[in-house]
Every structure is written in structure tokens, then in C-alpha cells.
Amino acid sequence: xxxxxxxxxxxxxxxxxxxxxxxxxxxxxxxxxxxxxxxxxxxxxxxxxxxxxxxxxxxxxxxxxxxxxxxxxxxxxxxxxxxxxxxxxxxxxxxxxxxxxxxxxxxxxxxxxxxxxxxxxxxxxxxxxxxxxxxxxxxxxxxxxxxxxxxxxxxxxxxxxxxxxxxxxxxxxxxxxxxxxxxxxxxxxxxxxxxxxxxxxxxxxxxxxxxxxx
Amino acid sequence: xxxxxxxxxxxxxxxxxxxxxxxxxxxxxxxxxxxxxxxxxxxxxxxxxxxxxxxxxxxxxxxxxxxxxxxxxxxxxxxxxxxxxxxxxxxxxxxxxxxxxxxxxxxxxxxxxxxxxxxxxxxxxxxxxxxxxxxxxxxxxxxxxxxxxxxxxxxxxxxxxxxxxxxxxxxxxxxxxxxxxxxxxxxxxxxxxxxxxxxxxxxxxxxxxxxxxx
DNA sequence: ATTCAACAAAATTTCGAAATTATAAAAAAT
DNA sequence: ATTTTTTATAATTTCGAAATTTTGTTGAAT
Numbered sequence: 001x002x003x004x005x006x007x008x009x010x011x012x013x014x015x016x017x018x019x020x021x022x023x024x025x026x027x028x029x030x031x032x033x034x035x036x037x038x039x040x041x042x043x044x045x046x047x048x049x050x051x052x053x054x055x056x057x058x059x060x061x062x063x064x065x066x067x068x069x070x071x072x073x074x075x076x077x078x079x080x081x082x083x084x085x086x087x088x089x090x091x092x093x094x095x096x097x098x099x100x101x102x103x104x105x106x107x108x109x110x111x112x113x114x115x116x117x118x119x120x121x122x123x124x125x126x127x128x129x130x131x132x133x134x135x136x137x138x139x140x141x142x143x144x145x146x147x148x149x150x151x152x153x154x155x156x157x158x159x160x161x162x163x164x165x166x167x168x169x170x171x172x173x174x175x176x177x178x179x180x181x182x183x184x185x186x187x188x189x190x191x192x193x194x195x196x197x198x199x200x201x202x203x204x205x206x207x208x209x210x211x212x213x214x
Numbered sequence: 215x216x217x218x219x220x221x222x223x224x225x226x227x228x229x230x231x232x233x234x235x236x237x238x239x240x241x242x243x244x245x246x247x248x249x250x251x252x253x254x255x256x257x258x259x260x261x262x263x264x265x266x267x268x269x270x271x272x273x274x275x276x277x278x279x280x281x282x283x284x285x286x287x288x289x290x291x292x293x294x295x296x297x298x299x300x301x302x303x304x305x306x307x308x309x310x311x312x313x314x315x316x317x318x319x320x321x322x323x324x325x326x327x328x329x330x331x332x333x334x335x336x337x338x339x340x341x342x343x344x345x346x347x348x349x350x351x352x353x354x355x356x357x358x359x360x361x362x363x364x365x366x367x368x369x370x371x372x373x374x375x376x377x378x379x380x381x382x383x384x385x386x387x388x389x390x391x392x393x394x395x396x397x398x399x400x401x402x403x404x405x406x407x408x409x410x411x412x413x414x415x416x417x418x419x420x421x422x423x424x425x426x427x428x
Numbered sequence: 429a430t431t432c433a434a435c436a437a438a439a440t441t442t443c444g445a446a447a448t449t450a451t452a453a454a455a456a457a458t
Numbered sequence: 459a460t461t462t463t464t465t466a467t468a469a470t471t472t473c474g475a476a477a478t479t480t481t482g483t484t485g486a487a488t
Contacts (some may be wrong), residue, residue: 007441008276032469041443042470043257050261054268062222063449063470082366089299152296152377156370163366221471246439255473256440277440277479431488440479448471456463 010038011048018057018068019134019162021169025071029058056163069163071170079164080213086157087210088203090145091190095197098147103195109140110191114184121180134165140187144194168213183209224252225262232271232282233348233376235383239285243272270377283377285384293378294427300371301424302417304359305404309411312361317409323354324405328398335394348379354401358408382427397423 014034017023031045038045049066052058059067069075094102113136120129138161145157173179186209193202228248231237245259252259263280266272273281283289308316327350334343352375359371387393400423407416 030469043444043472044442046471047260047264047441050264050268054264064451065470078364078366082364082370085303085367150292150296152292152374153299156296160366244439257442257474258472260441261471278481279440429488431486433486434484436481436483438479438481440477442477443475444473446471446473448469450467450469452465452467454463454465456461458459458461 007040007044007048010040010044011051013038014048014052015055015057015162018052019165019169020130021166021172023068025068025170027068029066029068031065056159057166069166071167073171076167076171077214079160079167080210083157083160083164084207084210086153086160087141087145087206090148090150090153090157091194091202091206092199093148093150093153094145095147095194095199095202097149102143102147105146106140106143106191106194109136109143110187112136113140113187117180117184117187121177121184124177126175126177126180138165144190164213221254221258221262224254224258225265227252228262228266229269229271229376232266233379233383234344235380235386237282239282239384241282243280243282245279270373271380283380285381287385290381290385291428293374293381294424297371297374297378298421298424300367300374301355301359301420304362304364304367304371305408305416305420306413307362307364307367308359309361309408309413309416311363316357316361319360320354320357320405320408323350323357324401326350327354327401331394331398331401335391335398338391340389340391340394352379358404378427 023029029049031042031049034045035042049058050060053060053066057069059069061067098106113133116129116133116136120126120133141161142158145154148154186205189205190202190209193205237243243263245256245263248259249256263272264274267274267280271283273283275281312320327347330343330347330350334340334347355375356372359368362368400419403419404416404423407419
């Protein structure tokens, strides 16, 4: 009898681990180890790793297995630059296409995010709120471009956002209260420009928010 | 004894078939059929289809298998718009970073392409030269952005180019001599603007080349 | 005639193991 | 001592089949 396995759950778990630096950069991901840890077959692990490769979080070389992506300044620069391009284009398209519903969703996402960021900035409890902040940050940026009419751009952005996050957490940067104090106003600037439909200002706000990673 | 199978070759074969409309739009890709056709295991087919899903040429739904992508005007529009964005950004970065070597490669790729296009436009032998033209066209556009400093943009462009091609061939368009007569000058305009480092003109030339698919 | 349930057939997913290939270690040759 | 060959070990890929889920069909109930 086959023990029921939950491929999706293992996938999500590994995905989460990759975005919280539970593995080192360019670290080998051994199917045999993972197989034992999750009590499933090597094939299932292989399929999951192939999907994570498609997401850009893992690299694959024929006959030599899987690795987490490298974390280098060059790659961080590349991912950041590309994210800026996609987010600017997506945000502007959203500003042109989005209506009241989009504005409301963006305001809501920002409200949540700024609440968490303020709490972290004042209390200093970074670790405790990391996952919460992480989800809220992703949601805000995703909502920003959500009214953009290109499904392909949105899909691509989601991939790139994850890769960006992977670079961030892997190259341990200053995630102290200073960081959170700084980004509160940056997120506010993006929100304001977006709702005001001020395209050049929004472009600039997105750039200013991300330029520290270039 | 296991009969040696060539996963890569089957993959490339299916990839080629997807880009030459050997399957209908949104057609189910049955692992069992493919397994028999290529004389390999269902698992191997599954792995290949997962890779093609990562490339964006195939869709996958849990427990209900794989399908070729749909071919709709909306999707063609989306893919075209995104391709224009990536190609414009990539070309301009190439013009800024590329040196003599890049110029030479671009000139070479264009020479090949225009030779084939002229032959097709005059002889009318479209079918006979389709694969040849297809490879040359891809190579020209790929070379155009090859000196762009973002590996991520280049990777993404390659994926989107394939998806664009898939839409083109699936929605049978006018691939007669008229088409080839038209694009000869369009490719020439892109080349000229790129070598002249004229950014606005190059942007426009890329748009003009692709706008018929919007 | 339409809807629903029960069953049968087909397709998908997962497994455990065999076969292949890469990697590491030891031995031999320069 | 360094390089090359050989051997042993480990990892990857592929298979064939079992288990699961979906899809299609038949027959009963409304």
C-alpha cells in the first residue's frame, strides 16, 4: 500500500525554505536527503525540484543534480534591475487600467503593510514578524501591478519577485529597525503616486525603493 | 536491461513540434500516447512535459494532465506586447554595451536572415525554407539583445520569443510571399537603427515590426 | 426528459528498484 | 611529487507497475 504523499505541501515547504535562506547559496539539494526527510520517493522530490527550477529558485544541470541559486552581487543587481523594469511597467499599466476596486485593494494592502512595518520599526521585534511582513510586502507589490492587463507580465513579475527575495535573504543584509524605518516612507511614496496617477513620480518611487539593491 | 533513452532528444523534438503547430491549440498531450510513440516510460514523458510547462509552451493542471497552450487573440496580444517591451529594453542595453564584436555578429545574423527572406519572397518556396528562416529569425533577434547586460532579461526574452512563435504558427496567419516582402525592410530598419545607436528609432522599428500581431 | 448514483474504464501520480553516469579514493605510472 | 588509471562509492536517471484520481457510461429515481 502506498502512503499518501502531498507533493504540493512538500513543494510549498521547500519554496518557503528557499525564500528564508534555510539553504546556503549554490548548495546542493540531494534528492536522497530530501526523500528521507519527507518520506517520499526520489521521483517525487525530483518533480518538485524541477518545478522550483522553473520558478528560477533552483538550478539544474543534467546528470549533476540540483542546487540552490548562487547569491552574488552581480545576480542581485540583475534581478533588481529587471524587477524595477517590470514593476514600473506593471504599475503604470495598472494606473491606466485600474479602477476603484484596484485603488481600494492597494490601499488595503498598504494599510496592512505599514501597520506591520511601524510595529517592527518601533518594537524592534524583527524575527517575530518576519513571515508576516514578508507576506504583506509581497501582497502590496503584487497588488500594485495587479490591474495591469498583461497576464504574462504579472506571471513573470511573480517569478522575479521570488528570485529577488531569495537574493535578499541569502546575502544577509541589514534587516534591522533602520531598514524598516526607511522603507515605510518608500512604500508610502509608491502608494501616493499610484493613486494620484502620477506616472513619472511612481516610476521614481519604485526606483528609489529598490536602488539600494543595485 | 534498460534501453537507452534520450530525454533531451525527445524534449527537443516535442519543443520543435510545439513551435510548428503539430498539435492543435489547448490540445491534450496524453503521456500514454507519447510514451508509445517514443518508446519510453510515462515518467520520462512527464518530466519532459514539466520542462515544456516551465518554458511556457504547455499548461499543467494537477490531476488533469498537460495541454498545449490556448491560441487566442488576447494571448497573442499579450505575448506580443511583452515581447516588444523586452526586445526594446534589451536592444537599447545592447546598443549601449555592445562593441565591435556584437556589431559584427548582428550584421552576420542579419545577412543570413535577409538572404533567406529574399529567396523566399522571390521564389515563393515558403514551406521548403520555413525551418531555415525560423532559425535565422530567432538568431537575429536573439543577437540583437545579446549584448544586454541582464542574463535574466535574455532568458526571459527567449521564453517569450518561443511563446510568441507558438501563437503565430497556431493562429494560421498569412505566411505568403507578401509577408516576407514586408519584413525584409523591417529587419533592415532594426539593424540600421541598432548599428547607428539611434535608440528612439530602434524602439520604433521594433514596434513597427511586431505591431501587426497586437 | 433530467438528474443522480454506481460502476467501469482511462489517465495521472507515486513508488521501489534497476541501470546509468558522475564523483571520490586508491593505485600505478611518469 | 604530479599526473594518469583503476576501482569503489555515491548520485542521477529511467523503468514497469501499483495506487489514486478523474472521466465516461449505464441504470435507477425524480
